[in-house]
Amino acid sequence: MLLAATVxxxxxxxxxxxxxxDFPDLSGTLVNVSLFLLLLAAFKPAVRRSTSLWLLGTVFAAVFIYANQLKIGVLGAPILASDGPAGLALLKVLSGWRMAVTCLxxxxxxxxxxIAVRPRAGRFYLLTxxxxxAFGLVAGAQKLHAGLIWLIPSGADEGNLSLSQRHGELAFLLYDFAVFRGESSDIPTAAQVSELLAGVKLPDRSSPTFVKRNVYLVLLESVWxxxxxxxYQFSRDPFDPRFRDALVRSGDSGVLVPGFGGGTANAEFEVLCGLSAPQVTIMFERMRKNMPCLPRVLRESGYLTTASHPYDAGFWNRDHAYPLLGFKxxxxxxxxxxxxxxGAFLADESAFRQVLQRLSSEVASDSPPTFNYIVSLSSHYPYDRNADRRPDRVHVxxxxxxxxxxxxxxxxxxxAFMDFVESVHARDPDAIVAGFGDHAPALGAQPDPYKLSGLSFNxxxxxxxxAIALSxxxxxxxxxxxxxxxxxxxxxxxxxxxxxxALGPGSPTLPTSAVDSLLSHRWDVRMFNGQMLARSEDGWRVCANEQSNRAxxxxxRRTRxxxxxxxxxxxxxxxxSLRMLNxxxxxxxxxxxxxxxxGDCELRVDDWGPKSTTQNTQFNASSDGTNSLWFRVEARRGKPTIEIGNEQADLTIGSTIASSGFNDPEFVKRPGKHEVRWTCQDGSSGLIGTFTVLPAADSQAMLALGPTPPKDRCNATVIDYxxxxxxxxxxxxxxxxxRSAIWIKVAPKSGNFRLVVAGEPLQFTHAGQIVSLLSQGALEKALSRPGQxxxxxxxxxxxxxxxxxxxxxALIGER
Incomplete structure (x- = not known):
């Protein structure tokens, strides 16, 4: 058993x-092994053989040591109790190979x-x-979270990462779970709130007399x-020149955000409510009450408050949280x-354009002032981009x-943001437009760009x-x-x-701003990734139980x-507090x-093919044996699949061209016309067209489909690519x-040609008017060098x- 835990x-x-x-700390590893031994000892009477203990020990080590270090390397934080709901949210964002690897x-x-916990015959009761x-460890953690747990002080300021490494991830996770539960169950009493607000100076709440200008607040996803x-060196400044110039003119103003690599909803909570977000959970998931936040304050002052977020309405519980914040x-x-x-997100240029179009259609002389909150998304991990429309222009x-x-x-x-700012000010020169990055990006760990640049949590x-640079x-x-x-x-x-x-004299204030009379250093504390940052005379510093910056x-700490x-x-x-703050x-x-x-799921196509084949004959066959249809996609929502008769195939989309592969399809064995439809899990569907399977001997029917070039005649005309x-x-x-893919649209009568690059023939697929080919041999070599x-x-x-x-x-110069 000892070996099953230690090896x-x-x-x-x-x-x-x-x-x-990144080697884990020795002290934390020893605590982990001790807890592994405790759990293995509990499992030993029930399991069938010693190999089960080895398997359990391997799972424990893989999750609580290796996976924990992997998460630290990518996101700068250990595994947390709140990673459960956060992980489910991440699965909604992942796609392709990332989703496949995660699921595997x-x-x-x-x-x-x-396999490991399958008990001996008749000994299921031993699994109790x-x-x-496990229940005792969790219950004990909850009971002790106000004092000590596994030598971890609950009010520690050194940060979650340090706690995890010094005390072991499994012990830390028990502690973090207790704090996580406490965030939900520890409801402040009237006495606590009264003590907090004793002596508060209430602001004047008479009717505001300010000039009601339109306000736009934009969350810029992962902008850092x-x-x-x-x-690293960059061929050009990654920021748009107008954005950089505005930053310089602002004195390089910036904000310290609550998280790293994710947790956008907590950044939203802070920027909309003026309160600190919890470090152990997503606030939008926990909100139950109407709150005095920025949208509600402006709504009470006559503003039309609008939120635009071009993603699933319920993601991070926004459809429940937004009305509690005061959005109309x-x-x-x-x-x-x-x-x-x-990728999976609407391009920012399109999102901003559609917001402006909507506003333009609503303009009237008696329109109320507007507060527009917008979440951008196209710079969201994994930073996919439509390279045809937005090719690389920054080289590293x-x-x-x-x-x-x-x-x-x-x-x-x-x-896109600066284009939006200019468009807003062209029609409304006095409008206030604010924008901010919600967190620094996750950039992988092989290698880790942060660590190579001296920014390491380890x-x-x-x-x-x-901590300061990444917040x-x-x-x-x-x-x-x-x-x-x-x-x-x-x-x-x-x-x-x-x-x-910025709205000027007489403008409304957040009711919670009254605590400024009690907390003179309200803006001098920042919780970031479990660490507490404080502003001192020499700038922002991390509080980590050391003697420096004690005051x-x-x-x-008191303010937090x-x-x-x-x-x-x-x-x-x-x-x-609302009643005490009037x-x-x-x-x-x-x-x-x-x-x-x-709707939530739909598919619209401009063209598709092939539209016919001969009975028992493959069409557009791929190397893996599948028969593929291609689609030029006009718009797609959700995850539609392609259906012909009773057979379905997934839809794979690359840029504006999609494909759907049928493995040994049955419909090609049945002559006649077969409907091609898109379908979704919610039951929605639509007709794309008709696929015709001709009888093997029906040459007249084949001719009726339209003229085709003679087999001995070559023709090629390129329309687009x-x-x-x-x-x-x-x-x-x-x-x-x-591999990378190229598509070429050719004229209807094109056929019997060879496709060549640098004198070498290429393998390609020709279906209908679409020629598609993958990177290969001479082509791949040619694409690796600048030129044409x-x-x-x-x-x-x-x-x-x-x-x-x-x-x-581009030549990469000094930045």
């Missing part, structure tokens, strides 16, 4: 050191556990022992300055035309695939600099004709009050506790409408097998047509 743990430690370049890993762990041990990664209207993905997609040295994808995504997002010497994102408040405002570096929750103050950290009480009382508690009117519920002009521009050596339109690649259509050695692809690169 897999040692292997996991070595694997983390070799593959992740989870399935492998589940199968291993089922490990269940009781890549130039902070000093190990909500435009989720169902209200947007999906006319330009970057040394090469880093994910960093390059991120830098280019940020380039296009900041460009190295103690780097932690303070890393800081760019932020702008562009005050109409006055231009960008300068406000320094503040916690994100300060932004709504800065926006309100600033003690004040920050007070803000936590305020958040829990307002979000889930009895809202005693703001009981915010308890009243308000309604929110939700625009759902489009894509991509037209690529970056040297960079993948594009990546297919499931990892000519795809030549040849008939008997004579050039009949060509399609030229520009292969570009």
């Amino acid at each position: 897999p743990s040692a292997c996991a430690v070595l694997a983390a050191g070799i593959f992740l370049d 890993c989870l399935l492998g762990i589940a199968i291993a556990l089922v 022992l490990p269940v009781l041990v 300055d890549p130039r902070a990664l000093g190990y 209207r909500y435009f989720p993905i169902n209200s947007f035309e999906l006319d330009d997609m970057d 040295l040394p090469e880093s695939k994910e960093l390059s994808q991120f830098a280019n995504a940020v380039s296009y997002t900041t460009e 190295r103690k010497s780097d932690r303070e600099r890393s 800081l994102t760019p932020a702008l408040i562009i005050d109409g004709r006055r231009g960008p405002l300068s406000f320094g570096t503040v916690p994100l929750r300060a932004l709504p009050e800065l926006v309100l103050s 600033a950290c003690n004040e920050a 506790v007070a803000l936590d009480i305020l958040r829990r009382d307002l979000g889930r508690g009895h809202q005693y 703001a009981a009117n915010y308890e009243r519920a308000v309604s929110m409408s939700q625009d759902r002009r489009f 894509g991509p037209k521009r690529v970056s040297a050596g960079k993948p594009f339109n990546v297919q499931p097998d990892g 690649v000519d795809l030549e259509f040849r008939c008997d050695g004579v050039l009949a047509a060509s399609a030229s692809i520009e292969v570009s690169t």
Whole structure:
């Protein structure tokens, strides 16, 4: 049993050191092994053989040592109790190989556990022992979370990462679960709130007398300055020049956000409510009460408050949380035309354009002032992009695939945002437009761009600099004709009050701003990834139980506790603070409408093919034996599948061309016309067209489908193709097998040609008017060098047509 715990743990430690370049702390590993031994001892009487203990030990070590170090390397935080719901949310975002790998890993762990814990015949009752041990550990953690648990002080300021490494992930996870449960169950009492607000000075709540200007607040997904990664050089500034110029004119103002690599909804909560988000859960998932947030305050002042978020309405519980914040209207993905997609997300240019079109259609002389909150998405992980419309323009040295994808995504997002700002001010010069990044991006761990640039949570010497650099994102408040405002570096929750103050004298305030009279250092504390940052005379510092900055950290600790009480009382508690702040009117519920002009799942195509075949004859056959249809996609929502008769096939989309492969289809054996439909799990479906299967001997029917070129005659005319521009050596339109794909639309009578590059013939598929080919041999070599690649259509050695692809690169200079 000892070996079953120690050997897999040692292997996991070595694997983390070799593959992740990150050895776990010895002290934490010893605690992990001790707890593994306890759990294995509980399982031993029930399991069939010693190999089951080895399997359990391997699973424990893989999850709590190796996977924990992997998460630290990618997201800068250990495995947390809140990762359960967060992981489910992530699965909704992942697609392709990332989804496949994640599902395979989870399935492998589940199968291993089922095999390992299968008890001996007649001894199922013995499984109650490990269940009781696990229950005892969890219950004990909850009971002790206010004091000590496994030598971990519940109020520790050193951060979750340090706690996990020093005390072992399994012990830390028990502690974190207790804190997670406490966030939901610890409701502040009237006495606690009264003590907090004793002596508060209430602001004047008479009717506001300010000039009601339109306000736009934009969350810029994952926007963070890549130039902070000093190990790398960029061919150009990843930020749009206008965005960079606005930042410079603002004095490089920025906000300190609550999380790293994700947790967008908590950033939303802070920027909309002016309160600190919880570190152990997503606030939108826990909210139960109407809150005095920015949308509600402006709504009470006569504003039409609107939220636009072009993704699933219920993601992170937004459809429930937004009305509690005071929004009157909500435009989720169902209200947007999906006319330009970057992977799974609507391109920011399209999202901003559609928001402006909607506003233009609503303008009237008696229209109320508007507060428009917009969430951008096309720079969301994994930073997929429609390379045909938005080719690479930022190149990175040394090469880093994910960093390059991120830098280019940020380039296009900041460009779209500044285009939006200019469009707003062209029609409304006095409007206030604010934008901010919600968190720094996840950039992978092989290699880790952050660690190479000296920003590492694992190295103690780097932690303070890393925490400050990775919590800081760019932020702008562009005050109409006055231009960008300068406000320094503040916690994100300060932004709504800065926006309100920009409205001028007599503007409304958040009711919670009254605590400024009690908490003079309200803006001098920031919880980030489980670490507490405090502002002192020499700037922002991390409080980690050391002697330095003791006064600033003690004040920050007092402020943090007070803000936590305020958040829990307002979000889930009895809202005693509203009555004590003379703001009981915010308890009243308000309604929110939700625009759902489009369905959750649909498919629209401009063209498709092939549309016929001969009985028992394959069509557009692939190397894996599947028979494929191609589709030129106009719009797609959800995950539609293609259906012919009773047979279904998944739809794979790359840019605007999709394909659906049928394995040994039965319908080709039945002559006649077969409907081709798209279908969705919600029951929605639509007709695409009719696929004709001709009897083997029916040549007249074949002729009726239209003229085709004689078998001995070659013809080729190119109508369109894509991509037209690529970056040297960079993948594009990546297919499931990892190869890049090119499509070419040819004239109807084209056929019997050879496709050649640099004198070498290429393998390709010709179905209907679409020629498709994958990167291969001479083509792949040609695309790896800057220049022009000519795809030549040849008939008997004579050039009949060509399609030229520009292969570009750039000299990477000093930034």
